[in-house]
Amino acid sequence: MGLIKFIKSLEPLWWSLFGLGGAIAAFLFPAHILIQGVLIPAGILPKDTLQYENFAGLLSSPFVRIYFLALIVFPLYHAAHRIRMTLEDLRIGWLNAILPLLCYGGATAISISAVVVILRLS
Amino acid sequence: MADQIKLTIWRYNPDKGEEYRPQTFTIPYQKDWSILDALNHIKAEVDGSLSYRWSCRMAICGSCGMMVNGTPRLTCSTYLNEFYPNEVTLEPLANFPIIKDLVVDLTDFMDKLRSVKPWIIRENKKDDEDTSKEYLQTPTQMESYYQQSLCINCTLCYAACPAYGLHSDFLGPAAIALTYRYNNDSRDQGREDRRKVVAAENGVWKCPVVGDCTEVCPKHVDPSAAIQRTKVNSAVSWFFSALKGGKRE
Amino acid sequence: MSTPNRPPSTEVTKTYRRPIPNTWWLKKRSTLLFMIREWSSVFVALYALCLLGQLCALSKGAESYNALLAKSLSGASLVLHLVMGVFVLYHMVTWFKISGRIFGSGPLSPGAVTAINYVVWVAASIGVFYWIF
Numbered sequence: 001m002g003l004i005k006f007i008k009s010l011e012p013l014w015w016s017l018f019g020l021g022g023a024i025a026a027f028l029f030p031a032h033i034l035i036q037g038v039l040i041p042a043g044i045l046p047k048d049t050l051q052y053e054n055f056a057g058l059l060s061s062p063f064v065r066i067y068f069l070a071l072i073v074f075p076l077y078h079a080a081h082r083i084r085m086t087l088e089d090l091r092i093g094w095l096n097a098i099l100p101l102l103c104y105g106g107a108t109a110i111s112i113s114a115v116v117v118i119l120r121l122s
Numbered sequence: 123m124a125d126q127i128k129l130t131i132w133r134y135n136p137d138k139g140e141e142y143r144p145q146t147f148t149i150p151y152q153k154d155w156s157i158l159d160a161l162n163h164i165k166a167e168v169d170g171s172l173s174y175r176w177s178c179r180m181a182i183c184g185s186c187g188m189m190v191n192g193t194p195r196l197t198c199s200t201y202l203n204e205f206y207p208n209e210v211t212l213e214p215l216a217n218f219p220i221i222k223d224l225v226v227d228l229t230d231f232m233d234k235l236r237s238v239k240p241w242i243i244r245e246n247k248k249d250d251e252d253t254s255k256e257y258l259q260t261p262t263q264m265e266s267y268y269q270q271s272l273c274i275n276c277t278l279c280y281a282a283c284p285a286y287g288l289h290s291d292f293l294g295p296a297a298i299a300l301t302y303r304y305n306n307d308s309r310d311q312g313r314e315d316r317r318k319v320v321a322a323e324n325g326v327w328k329c330p331v332v333g334d335c336t337e338v339c340p341k342h343v344d345p346s347a348a349i350q351r352t353k354v355n356s357a358v359s360w361f362f363s364a365l366k367g368g369k370r371e
Numbered sequence: 372m373s374t375p376n377r378p379p380s381t382e383v384t385k386t387y388r389r390p391i392p393n394t395w396w397l398k399k400r401s402t403l404l405f406m407i408r409e410w411s412s413v414f415v416a417l418y419a420l421c422l423l424g425q426l427c428a429l430s431k432g433a434e435s436y437n438a439l440l441a442k443s444l445s446g447a448s449l450v451l452h453l454v455m456g457v458f459v460l461y462h463m464v465t466w467f468k469i470s471g472r473i474f475g476s477g478p479l480s481p482g483a484v485t486a487i488n489y490v491v492w493v494a495a496s497i498g499v500f501y502w503i504f
Contacts (some may be wrong), residue, residue, distance in 0.1 A: 011327045012360035015353060025415045026463040026488075031496035033418060033459055035504050037452025041444045049504045050440060052433045059429060059501065062426040068426060072419045079416035085330050086409045088392060089288050114423050136384040192398070219386035227386050265477075284402060287391050331469060332405045350473040 007100040014081050014104060021078025028071060056121075065118050073111040080107035125151040127202055129160055131172065133223045142220065144211075151206055152287040157197035158186055161212075161224075181340055184276030188224050194281035194338050217280055217287040217304040231277050234293055237319050240300040243312025246329035257309040270303035270348050272341040279335035279345050291324040295335035295345035298326055304346035305355075321356045329353070388427035408465045421455075463492070 039045040048054055058064055084103035088096050126148050134142040147164050155163075158176050176186040179198045186197040189210050202210070211214045218226035249255060279295035286292045302322050306312045320326055329349050336346040396402040428439040442448060467488040475481030 010470070011323060012321070012357040015327060016357050016361070021415075022462070022466055025159055025418075025459060026466040027492050027495045029415065029418055029459045030456065030463060030500060031499040032422070032503075033452050033456040035500060037421075037443075038449060038456065040504075041446075041449045041452075045504070047444070051445075052429075052436050052440070055436070056429060059426070064503075068422060070424050072426075075415045075419045079412040079419070082409050082412035083416075084492050086406075089284075092286060110420070110423070114426070117423065117427045121426070122432075134387050137388070142387050142389070216389070219388045221384070221386055284395060284405075287395070297442070326452065330405070333400065333472075334401055334468075335400075344472075347472050347476075350469070354473070 004097065004101055007104060014077070014100075015115065017074060017077035018081035019078075021074035021081075024070060025075040025078060029075070032071070059121055066103065069114060069118055072114045073107075076107040076110055077104070080104055125206075127151040127160075127206050130209060130211045131162070131164075132211075132213040133172070134214075135222055146209075146308075147237070151202060153159055153203045153206070155202045157190060157202065157210065157212070158193075160202060161197060162208075163238050166230065172224075173222045182274055184274035187215050187276045187281065187292045189216055189281065194278035196276060196278070196340050199340065200280045201342075215277060215281040217283065217290075218277070227302045228277060230290065231280055231294065231296070233276075234297045235275065235300065236295050238293070238301045238304075238316050239312060240297075240304060242304065242307065242310050243315055245311045259308050264310040266308075267303045267306035269313075270299045270306075270343050270345075273303070273343045273345075274341055278338045278339065279343075282334040282338040284332055284334070285328050285330055289324070290291055292328040293319065293322075293325045294345075295349065297330075298329075298352055299343050299345035299348040302352050305352075317356075317359070320352060321360065326356055408461065411458040411462040411465075413464060414455045418455050418459065467492070 035045060036050070040047055040050060051060070059068070080103040084099045087099055087103075124156060127150075128146055130144050130146045132142060132144050134140065149163055149168070149169055152159070156179075158179065161172065161174050161176070165174075174186070174188070174197075176198060177183040178185070181196050181199045184196075186196060187194055189195075189212065190197070190200055192213075194215060197212075212224060214220045214224045214226045218228060218230070221227050230284050244250060273296055275296060277296065279299075280286050283292070283295055286294050298320065301316050304310045305316065317370070326349055329346075331346065331350065333346050336344045339345060396406040425439065425443075430435045467485045470488050471481035471483075471485035475484040
């Protein structure tokens with residue numbers, strides 16, 4: 001249980017990641033969802049950017065890679081924090097004991113796999 | 123037939139073995155009466171056993187808080203004409219244990235308030251005895267904490283706070299707002315003394331930003347803003363101290 | 372937390388604690404909206420995972436990527452994105468409002484801070500459009 005205590009002692013860190021992730025999601029997600037998820041499938045905007053060669057070309061830049069990494073990682077920590085706080089309200093003793101590990105651990109695991117995926121981009 | 127209004131009051135008297143249950147009183151309606159006036163009428167004319175707190179009658183002592191139709195209000199400044207001809211339901215202040223009728227146990231709040239040391243702290247303890255010393259403060263300096271200084275400790279914010287209701291170890295809105303008030307007072311030097319309590323696990327971090335505390339505050343203290351700003355300050359100071367080496371709690 | 376001056380009145384009668392059901396948030400509009408805002412974070416996470424899926428398919432090569440692209444251009448994907456979009460927008464609106472409450476003091480009113488957030492959002496969205504798409 002030393003691990004759980006350690007995770008809980010980093011409260012300001014989780015809150016800061018929550019804040020950064022929330023800001024990224026607020027400022028950047030709407031445009032991405034609208035353009036890539038709605039306007040392009042609906043045919044209002046052309047599909048060109050999403051074609052394999054173009055998208056792979058876009059993602060060849062290290063800046064774009066870091067951008068997409070930030071777009072994925074920080075909002076995950078944002079969600080992890082909110083989900084943890086909300087589930088803690090259920091006041092289920094055994095669950096509350098491991099929630100920080102589950103939530104922040106989960107976000108960290110997915111973030112690590114995101115880094116691996118990015119590194120695998122040729 | 124004079125106008126009348128119904129008040130349903132949730133009562134509790136463990137000494138008489140009386141369970142927590144509602145009792146309805148039908149009383150004369152006076153359009154300038156506050157709920158407190160109605161309660162005083164019931165106690166004087168109908169049922170002297172009804173117990174409730176009150177004092178100043180002018181929203182400055184913070185004694186008369188209770189749930190009025192589900193919302194924490196001060197009864198001295200809530201008027202029957204807001205509800206008439208509908209019924210008014212009175213319950214003791216939420217999230218606190220009930221002692222009797224509309225009287226709740228505020229010990230937990232008092233402990234938490236005390237824990238944040240809500241008074242001017244000087245580094246040099248001799249300052250406390252030196253009555254000749256003046257602490258000058260500009261109007262701008264005062265403005266930075268003035269809003270939070272209006273808190274009358276009525277604990278309506280604790281009754282409105284779901285986080286406090288669900289997790290009774292949470293420090294709570296007023297205690298944190300008063301921490302903010304003193305930390306931002308230019309005469310105070312006690313930020314470090316208060317840091318541990320506020321930055322603890324049950325301190326600011328337990329606030330999920332519902333905002334109901336600010337909604338119900340009769341003095342417009344805006345505890346929620348004070349809490350979020352305290353989170354920012356606490357996080358920044360935590361990062362700086364972590365960078366300097368050695369994490370502090 | 373020492374309490375040296377507390378009178379010995381804890382011999383008091385049995386106090387009653389009202390239980391709080393897990394449906395507490397349904398009772399008021401403010402808490403219902405709060406809960407919706409909190410759960411919007413699930414959709415935020417979901418979209419982050421969508422982005423990750425996209426990059427993952429890209430890293431596996433053209434065949435994998437094109438298969439995912441075909442799915443993402445479908446009607447079902449559009450509906451999914453609309454749902455995520457609605458919740459992300461709700462997250463955004465509440466985020467900007469709270470930003471205003473936190474940082475709005477002194478010369479900058481809460482409303483001004485919120486407005487600045489929206490301006491930055493529009494600029495960022497235009498940036499995304501031109502830089503990425």
